[in-house]
Amino acid sequence: MMQTTIRGELVEPYAEALLSLAQxxxxxxxxxxxxxxxxxxxxxxxxxxxxxxxxxxxxxxKKNVLRQLTVDKVHGYFLNFLMLLVDRRRINLLAAICQQYRTLLRKLRNIVLAEVISAVELTEQQRHAVVEKVKTMTGAADVELAIAIDPEILGGVVIKVGSQIFDASLRGQLRRLSVGLAQPV
Incomplete structure (x- = not known):
């Protein structure tokens, strides 16, 4: 746990600096x-x-590899940021910093990330319905979807927004039904 706390204390300032530069x-x-x-x-x-x-x-x-991978693909300021992370020996935190940057940007723009698990690929209409449901649940201005397919849920969707979970899957409904049937009357 101590390792996670220290890592978080290192990631946050770099992500905030990147957001400040971007803004x-x-x-x-x-x-x-x-x-x-x-x-x-x-x-x-x-x-x-x-x-x-x-x-x-x-x-x-490390710098040469990063340059080769990102040449003409990222902005020059972003590439300079990557080089700074190498110089400061923080490049091992790159993924966490990028994720935190995206989190900070969503928070700034009042956008929530909804992790959606469905049994099959969602249609555009279903995606729109999920976005509207999440907007209603959270009051967010917009919703970013991260969709994963898991046939084991049998049908429906599971939506996770932060610590909230909305389970409308067939597997979840069956589980709730079995718990209800197991209760003494």
């Missing part, structure tokens, strides 16, 4: 795209994560 240059949307690209790169390659986190690897080698 001062009207690049918040660009940095959101850039951070999304970085998160996708890291998620796709465990080798890249290990390479960047390894303290024995020369910082110049």
């Amino acid at each position: 001062s240059h009207n690049l918040a949307d660009q940095f959101q795209q850039d951070s999304g690209l970085i998160l996708d790169l890291l998620a796709a390659s465990a080798e890249l994560q290990e390479f960047l986190a390894n303290p024995l690897i020369n910082p110049d080698a």
Whole structure:
């Protein structure tokens, strides 16, 4: 737990600095795209994560790899931020910083992240219905959806917004029914 607290104390100031830089240059949307690209790169390659986190690897080698991966794909200021993280030996926190940046930007814009689990791919109409339901539940100006497919829920959806969970899945309904039937009358 101590490790998590220290990590959080390191991540927050960097994410706030990145957001401040983005706001001062009207690049918040660009940095959101850039951070999304970085998160996708890291998620796709465990080798890249290990390479960047390894303290024995020369910082110049890390910078060169980052430049090669992001050339003409991220804004120059964002690339400079990446180089700063390498110089300060904080590049191992890159994914957490990018995620925190996106969280801070959503909070600033009154946008909530809704994690949606469904048994099948949602249609555009169903996505819209989920967005409207979440707006009603939270009072948010807008909703960002993170959708995952899990056939084990059998049907319906499970929506998680922060600590709130709205379970409209068939599996959840069956579980509630079995608990209700097990109660003595």
